Amino acid sequence: MTRTPAPETRDADVRVAVSTVIFSVRRDEHDEPVLSLPLVRRTRDPFDGRWALPGGWLDATEGLDVAASRTLAETTGLTPSYLEQLYAFGAVDRSPTRVVSIVYWALLRSDEVDAQVAAHARGGDAPENVEWFDATDLPPLAFDHDDIVEYTLWRLRNKVGYSRIAHGLLPDEFTLADLREVNETILGKRLDPANFRRQVDTSDTLIPTERFRTGSHRPARLYRYNRDVELADRGPLPTRH
Amino acid sequence: MTRTPAPETRDADVRVAVSTVIFSVRRDEHDEPVLSLPLVRRTRDPFDGRWALPGGWLDATEGLDVAASRTLAETTGLTPSYLEQLYAFGAVDRSPTRVVSIVYWALLRSDEVDAQVAAHARGGDAPENVEWFDATDLPPLAFDHDDIVEYTLWRLRNKVGYSRIAHGLLPDEFTLADLREVNETILGKRLDPANFRRQVDTSDTLIPTERFRTGSHRPARLYRYNRDVELADRGPLPTRH
DNA sequence: CCAAAAGTGTTTAGTCTACACCCATGT
DNA sequence: ACATGGGTGTAGACTAAACACTTTTGG
Known part of the structure; x- marks a missing residue:
């Protein structure tokens, strides 16, 4: 039962990432509102070519919330109107290397979606490999991101019931x-x-x-x-x- | 806006810890029930001598839940009946070194408190520097553990209202x-x-x-x-x- | 004037709370 | 028998869903 205290280097090979599920309501071709979220296409292994949640590595000099905002902006160019921590995912086998992902979920105002996208297009710094999807009809995602999105949807629907x-x-x-x-x-x-x-x-x-x-x-x-x-x-x- | 992608070593000096707020209902000297939690006295800096939540470093070979159970057992000898992830705390200044703490909260059945404590006493592996406190009357704790306990209490009271x-x-x-x-x-x-x-x-x-x-x-x-x-x-x- | 969305009122069913009351047991 | 906690019944308050109805505009 008693265990030898581990050296301080025990977790040397655990890395911390931050990802964000950001929702917005967009209009489809029939002008119907659709709950949508942006995904980023991976350009390297593992899961090369698969769609994944926007995110990145945690910088040692920034807090978790800041990291979520920053990585979201870097990968998608978007700035959310609401941001809340969702859950920390840390199963050993969720990635080939050991990664603990702090996942946030966020909301983006409908008038901001196109505005921010357009601004980046004009500025020539439009994010690449980013695409919006219907939140209820997603392709298979990289890592355990399918589960993460499903849980986020549950949380969003729940929260809509008891808060504004x-x-x-x-x-x-x-x-x-x-x-x-x-x-x-x-x-x-x-x-x-x-x-x-x-x-x-x-x-x-x-x-x-x-x-x-x-x-x-x-x-x-x-x-x-x-x-x-x-x-x-x-x-x-x-x-x- | 666009940022140079960071090297994979960006987060080399972020370490991941796991802590657990574990509650039980114990009887005071008047046989009144008291919502209580065990704390561990720190034996090194920072906050040497201060009381802190039981916890430890995340091992690269174990999942987060397992790490929570293990570190809880190592520091207090206790095995919870219920365990749930609470929140990931990762402000830059919450510790002298950069630590992201995944905090769990747990419940321990009242009949297990004394049983587990007694078993360790007999086995000679009684945990040291562990003491139970009234959850509503705590000493000042190390790090940001005061805030953590306060939030956990809020969550527990909330959850008692809508679940069993x-x-x-x-x-x-x-x-x-x-x-x-x-x-x-x-x-x-x-x-x-x-x-x-x-x-x-x-x-x-x-x-x-x-x-x-x-x-x-x-x-x-x-x-x-x-x-x-x-x-x-x-x-x-x-x-x- | 008509269609359609904005906005109001009312009926009903269900749930929550307080509290009166009966039941079963040890002393 | 009686005090005490175990357990049931019920009237009133409050809440939420369903839906009829009135209002205000564009065409």
Whole structure:
């Protein structure tokens, strides 16, 4: 039972990586909203050619959250509106070499997707080998990334139920129909407009504006997200000394 | 924006540790139940002499869960009945050297506490520098372990509300009063016996036995935990291939 | 005026909580 | 018998789903 204390070099060959599952709601060819996520095509073994989650190695001089943001930006050019740690994956056989991956999940506002992509295209620094996929219809991924995405989806759907996290996928101002559509897309089912309205305005997370979106029918009031309330608990509030 | 890809040695000086917050319900001098956890006194710098969470370095040949169990056993001699990953802490300044800690939290059945402690005492391999503390009244801890424990407590109290996880703190057979007492101890408030009974037996997590605990008054039926239902979701079901 | 989405009201079923009450046992 | 915790019943409060209904615009 008692074990000789190991030398400090015991973990010399364990490396730490950071990956991020980042969701956004994009429109397909029929203008239907689709819960989507970007993947990066691997250009080396293992899993050369396979699609994988964006990520990279943890730098010794940066915190985990920062590493997640940085590697996401480096590989995809995207900056999320919401970022939360998901889980640390560390099975011995999940990669040929010993890698512990700290996985984050993130949300990207729908108006930012195209804006950020376009900006990189203009700047000539468009990320390569990046493609968006329907989150519910993915190709087989590298490593254990299939499991990771599945768990992330479960967590997202769960969290949408008890927090107002869907705002992280919308622009500053939006209608209740927009918000409801995002929720419907995530959950994959229709929600009652009347009851949805009541749920959000008893939750105090929305601030009504005096502006309206005018369309083909009765104008809908625009709302803003109330920044006084947290989007959702993000874990242990990483000791912001 | 674009960054030169780093060499594979970028994270050479990041080490991975595993720590565990393990709870049990112990009796104080007045026989009152107290939510307690064991701490280990550090015998070297940094924080020499301070109390810290049990843990140790991740071995390159073992998974994260296994490492949590092993380091817990090595430092305290305890074997948990429930183990779940909590969070990965990796702020740059949380330790003089760069350490990413994967923190687990665990439960230990009340009948196991003394049994395991006694077994080690007999075997002469009693763990040193280990002491149990009231979880709500801890001394200042080493590193960021104060924050970690606080977050763990929050998570435990939360989870007790929507899952039947308190069974992890009880022996195989127990009365509803036992189970309720554990819940009360965790939550720090009284629960209505009648309503508590209904909650648990609509949840299908308990199997009634034909045995009764006889005491000073009307005998109470003993229940067993229904192993067909999971205690609680433990995260992404670590790909048990 | 009509279609369609925005927004309001109401009915109902289910759940949660407090608490009154009966039951079974050791003293 | 009686005190005490084990166990059941139930009325009121609160919540959530379903859906009828009114409002406001564009065509």
